[in-house]
Amino acid sequence: QQPVQSPQAVILREGEDAVINCSSSKALYSVHWYRQKHGEAPVFLMILLKGGEQKGHDKISASFNEKKQQSSLYLTASQLSYSGTYFCGTEMTGTASKLTFGTGTRLQVTL
Amino acid sequence: DADVTQTPRNRITKTGKRIMLECSQTKGHDRMYWYRQDPGLGLRLIYYSFDVKDINKGEISDGYSVSRQAQAKFSLSLESAIPNQTALYFCATSDFSRGNTGELFFGEGSRLTVL
Numbered sequence: 583q584q585p586v587q588s589p590q591a592v593i594l595r596e597g598e599d600a601v602i603n604c605s606s607s608k609a610l611y612s613v614h615w616y617r618q619k620h621g622e623a624p625v626f627l628m629i630l631l632k633g634g635e636q637k638g639h640d641k642i643s644a645s646f647n648e649k650k651q652q653s654s655l656y657l658t659a660s661q662l663s664y665s666g667t668y669f670c671g672t673e674m675t676g677t678a679s680k681l682t683f684g685t686g687t688r689l690q691v692t693l
Numbered sequence: 694d695a696d697v698t699q700t701p702r703n704r705i706t707k708t709g710k711r712i713m714l715e716c717s718q719t720k721g722h723d724r725m726y727w728y729r730q731d732p733g734l735g736l737r738l739i740y741y742s743f744d745v746k747d748i749n750k751g752e753i754s755d756g757y758s759v760s761r762q763a764q765a766k767f768s769l770s771l772e773s774a775i776p777n778q779t780a781l782y783f784c785a786t787s788d789f790s791r792g793n794t795g796e797l798f799f800g801e802g803s804r805l806t807v808l
Contacts, residue, residue: 584735614796623783623799624736669735671797681797682752683728685735 583608585672587684594660594691602655602687604670613646613653614671614681617664624669627655632675660691696720699784699800707808712771714803716784724789725767726797727751727759730781739782742767774807781805 585606592600604613612631616624628639630646630653641658657664667688671681697718706712716725727739738751740759748759756778760768771778781804785797 612795616797623801624797626796626798629794629796671736673795680738680741680749680751682738683736685733 585684587687591688600657605652606672609675610651611675612673616669617666619666662691665691697800699803703804705806714769716767718786722786722788724787726785727769728783776807779807
C-alpha cells in the first residue's frame with residue numbers, strides 16, 4: 583500500500599526550513615528517503631529502521647515514529663541544491679526489501 | 694561507467710510491438726528491481742528478483758514480464774505495448790548482506806513512448 587506524502591509541493595527561499603511527512607497505514611520495518619533532481623535518477627539519502635531512531639545527513643535529518651507509522655524529513659537552512667522531488671519508500675514488516683514509494687514532494691528552493 | 698546501466702535510454706514504439714528494456718549492473722548485488730515512474734504517481738514496482746531463480750511480481754506486473762539471465766542482468770519485456778505503458782522505467786539494485794543498508798541504486802532510466 584502506497585505511503586502518503588505531504589505536502590505535495592513546497593517553495594522555499596534559500597535558508598528557510600522545510601518538513602516533509604510520510605505516513606503509512608501498515609506496520610513498517612523501515613523508511614527510506616530519496617531525492618530526485620529533474621531528469622535524473624533518484625538518489626538515496628537515508629534509511630530509518632524500526633526503533634524510532636533519528637538520522638542526519640549534513641543539514642537534512644529524518645525521524646521515524648514507529649507507533650504512528652510516520653516518518654518526517656527535515657531540511658534545515660535550505661540550499662539551492664536541495665531542489666528536487668523527495669520520495670519516501672516504505673518497507674512493511676514481513677515484506678523484506680520490497681520498497682513501496684510515495685507519490686513524492688516537489689521542493690523548489692529560490693534565491 | 695555507471696554501476697547500473699539501462700538500455701535503451703529512449704525508445705519510441707507503436708502499439709502492439711514487443712519491447713525489451715535491459716539492465717546490467719557491476720555492483721555485485723543480488724537484488725534487482727524494475728520500477729515505473731509516471732508524473733504524480735511516484736515510483737511503482739513492476740517486478741523484483743532476489744537472485745537468478747527468484748522472481749516476484751510487484752504492484753503493477755500486468756502486461757509485463759521479466760528475465761534474470763544472470764546475477765548482473767535483469768530484463769523487462771512488454772509483450773504487446775500499449776499507450777498507457779508510456780512512462781519512465783528505472784532499474785535498481787540493492788544489497789541486504791551483512792552491514793549494508795539495503796539502499797536502492799538506480800540506473801539512469803529508460804524513457805518509453807508507445808504511440
